[in-house]
Amino acid sequence: MKAIVDCNSFYCSCERVFRPDLWNKPVVVLSNNDGCIISRSDEASKLGVGMAVPYFQSRHIIEKNAVSVFSSNYHLYGDMSWRVMETLRMLMGDREKVEVYSVDEAFLDLDDIPASQLSNYAQFIKNTVEQWTGISVSIGVAPTKTLAKMANRIAKKDKKASGCITILATDETLHAALRQTRVDDLWGVGRAYAVKLINWGITSAWELSHMTEEWAHTNMGGVVGVRLIRELRGQSAIVMEEELVDKRMIATTRMFGRPVTAVHELKEAVATYISRAAEKLRRQQSAAGVVSVFIVPKEGNHEANFRHGPGVSRYTTLPRPTALTQELIKPAVQLVEQLYENGRTYKKAGVMLSGLVPDDSIQGNLFVPYTANQNRFLMDTIDNINFSMRDDSVKFGAAGMKKDWKMRQELRSGRHSTRWGELKEVK
Amino acid sequence: MELEQFFGMKDKGTKRFTQWDVPTANATGFGAAADDYMERGIDLNEQLVRNKPATFFMRVSGDAMIGAGIFNGDVVIVDRSVKAANGKVVIATLNGEMLIRRLEKAFNKIRLVPETSRLSPIDVDLSGSEFSIWGVVTYVIHSL
Numbered sequence: 026m027k028a029i030v031d032c033n034s035f036y037c038s039c040e041r042v043f044r045p046d047l048w049n050k051p052v053v054v055l056s057n058n059d060g061c062i063i064s065r066s067d068e069a070s071k072l073g074v075g076m077a078v079p080y081f082q083s084r085h086i087i088e089k090n091a092v093s094v095f096s097s098n099y100h101l102y103g104d105m106s107w108r109v110m111e112t113l114r115m116l117m118g119d120r121e122k123v124e125v126y127s128v129d130e131a132f133l134d135l136d137d138i139p140a141s142q143l144s145n146y147a148q149f150i151k152n153t154v155e156q157w158t159g160i161s162v163s164i165g166v167a168p169t170k171t172l173a174k175m176a177n178r179i180a181k182k183d184k185k186a187s188g189c190i191t192i193l194a195t196d197e198t199l200h201a202a203l204r205q206t207r208v209d210d211l212w213g214v215g216r217a218y219a220v221k222l223i224n225w226g227i228t229s230a231w232e233l234s235h236m237t238e239e240w241a242h243t244n245m246g247g248v249v250g251v252r253l254i255r256e257l258r259g260q261s262a263i264v265m266e267e268e269l270v271d272k273r274m275i276a277t278t279r280m281f282g283r284p285v286t287a288v289h290e291l292k293e294a295v296a297t298y299i300s301r302a303a304e305k306l307r308r309q310q311s312a313a314g315v316v317s318v319f320i321v322p323k324e325g326n327h328e329a330n331f332r333h334g335p336g337v338s339r340y341t342t343l344p345r346p347t348a349l350t351q352e353l354i355k356p357a358v359q360l361v362e363q364l365y366e367n368g369r370t371y372k373k374a375g376v377m378l379s380g381l382v383p384d385d386s387i388q389g390n391l392f393v394p395y396t397a398n399q400n401r402f403l404m405d406t407i408d409n410i411n412f413s414m415r416d417d418s419v420k421f422g423a424a425g426m427k428k429d430w431k432m433r434q435e436l437r438s439g440r441h442s443t444r445w446g447e448l449k450e451v452k
Numbered sequence: 453m454e455l456e457q458f459f460g461m462k463d464k465g466t467k468r469f470t471q472w473d474v475p476t477a478n479a480t481g482f483g484a485a486a487d488d489y490m491e492r493g494i495d496l497n498e499q500l501v502r503n504k505p506a507t508f509f510m511r512v513s514g515d516a517m518i519g520a521g522i523f524n525g526d527v528v529i530v531d532r533s534v535k536a537a538n539g540k541v542v543i544a545t546l547n548g549e550m551l552i553r554r555l556e557k558a559f560n561k562i563r564l565v566p567e568t569s570r571l572s573p574i575d576v577d578l579s580g581s582e583f584s585i586w587g588v589v590t591y592v593i594h595s596l
Contacts, residue, residue, distance in 0.1 A: 046548030048582070108505040115505070157506035157533050159586075441508070448511040448527065451543055451552045 026143060026194065027261070028133040028166045029173045030150065031181070032109060033189070035129035035160070036064035039105045040095050042159035043441050043449045051092040055080055058280040059096055059436065067184070096437040102128065104442040108158045116150055124265045132170055134265050140194055147190050167193040170263045171256035174212035175202060175230065199259065203231040213253050218245060234258055272309060277302045278375030282431050284323055285371045291320060292361050293425030296354045298376045300424055303350040304411070306378055307404060312346035314380030316353055318360040321373040337364050340377075348384045349400050350407070354423050500591050506533035508587065510543065510552075517541065517552055519567025526594045528552065530587035543586040546576065550586060 032038060036054040041047050051069035053062050062083060065074050072090050074083045080094075087094060106128045113131055114123050122134040138146050147164045154162050163184070165177025172193060179202055180191035193199045209219035211230055221244075227233050234257035241250035255262040277298040285291055295318055306313055319338030341356040357376055410419045439447040501507045512526045520541060522528065528543075536542050538557040543550055544564055553564035553574070562576040562583070576583050 043550075045545035045550060045582070045584070045586070048545075048548075111505040157503070159532065441510075445509075445527075448509050449550070450513040451510050451528070451550045452514045452516060 026135040027170050027173045029177050030131050031163050032129035033161045034066050037066040038160045039102050054095045098437045100440040100443045112154050112157050163189040168259040169256040169261045206230040274379045275302045275305050276377040280373045288365045292358050294374050295361050296423035299353050299357045302378050307348050310384050311381040312348040312384040313378035314346040316356050317377040323370045323372045346382050503533045507531050516566040522592045528589045529591040531590045532587040534588040536585040541589040545584045
């Protein structure tokens with residue numbers, strides 16, 4: 026059996042751990058730059074606050090009902106996510122039985138748990154995660170990952186009735202669940218396929234599970250479709266994946282806090298993003314061969330404030346792959362110069378590092394001059410200082426000192442679990 | 453609980469080290485005998501944090517617990533996985549506030565007791581108030 030553990034309104038739950046005055050109260054969390062609503066508590070959904078809609082569209086509901094609003098606090102969410110996942114790993118006893126699927130979801134491999142204990146075990150996991158971390162979770166248990174996802178959807182739909190746990194271990198419960206689930210709510214069925222399926226008259230997961238594998242192979246994207254059909258029938262076809270697969274591409278993108286017109290500010294921003302991306306690059310011990318930069322101008326007229334103009338991007342292939350910040354900043358800044366148009370206003374920029382290969386300067390290479398490794402020591406030193414002191418204590422001059430283009434986070438809560446200076450106060 | 457025995461955890465601490473983290477004297481001559489007595493230095497994380505994912509730090513504001521040696525501005529280590537037994541110093545939530553107090557449990561009565569004469573104990577009305585134990589205080593860090 027497989028299980029998926031999914032945190033309830035994760036970002037809102039993180040905010041509420043330290044705010045008992047907001048338990049059972051409506052809460053929303055805004056995206057970067059306070060643009061959209063990206064998480065809402067059940068109380069906020071009930072008031073009619075939309076998900077993933079611009080903040081201003083729900084503003085009247087929010088103000089009328091005194092909904093608490095937070096800017097996203099990714100330091101806090103990242104730490105709370107680690108706590109939830111670490112608790113699961115400790116409970117499972119075997120790290121390989123936990124697959125972290127996203128910041129707030131993990132698959133568990135429950136093949137060793139006797140069927141009679143599944144219900145107790147799911148309850149035990151739910152209670153322990155809540156007790157230890159303060160984050161409430163929903164759990165779906167079923168023979169395959171796809172069915173576990175489906176079970177979890179059912180658990181979340183009526184939390185009171187399910188107690189946030191749905192177990193589909195018998196044929197009767199499985200069949201009933203398949204009948205009540207629409208194909209477009211299935212994990213792994215994208216919007217395009219959902220439309221196709223519904224046009225063909227296949228609307229429920231139950232109907233889909235009765236199609237043949239040959240049919241799925243021709244009509245649902247080959248092997249992927251066959252896997253889906255097998256999973257729906259209870260044959261495990263999507264295996265547990267190992268954690269920490271190195272990324273093949275590293276991107277850093279941010280909106281600006283205010284419109285940016287000067288080329289030097291754009292360069293600073295891009296250099297800052299490169300520094301961040303290069304840090305991630307070194308953390309996975311890779312070097313990048315290609316640097317891409319994109320900048321997004323604002324549309325000409327002022328009423329289109331919330332729409333993007335067409336973005337422009339360019340890339341450079343480096344003479345040899347590198348993990349050194351200074352070697353990556355240089356081509357990136359040149360790209361900004363090429364992309365920048367005088368007189369335009371920009372609202373967003375991003376960088377991407379690709380063509381990733383293992384970084385051979387780590388082992389030290391007999392054929393590479395010693396200076397390359399000296400640079401590597403410099404990078405390690407900078408990374409170590411920034412890791413222990415936080416907030417980019419050491420940075421390259423190209424990244425700027427003032428950074429007043431940085432994104433707005435006006436309603437951010439304290440970073441209670443990661444910063445000594447921002448601990449929660451108790452009386 | 454029986455279940456806990458059944459599914460007991462293997463990893464009970466926060467130790468993350470290998471034998472290579474043990475320093476050696478690295479002496480080339482006769483100093484080598486000291487190598488036999490080398491061990492890892494003391495790690496405060498290991499001593500003070502028993503269950504990392506369940507442990508939080510909080511700053512105390514006020515004099516409620518000075519009798520217990522917890523002063524204004526001190527940092528307390530709070531473990532949410534420790535059972536809140538009678539007599540423990542706890543972080544309690546009462547009607548939306550977070551309080552640090554000593555917990556007194558007797559029959560079905562709960563009292564939050566400060567360690568100063570300037571505040572009085574709170575008799576928790578379990579039916580008419582929103583009350584919970586947030587975590588148990590395990591250590592206090594006081595700067596001299």
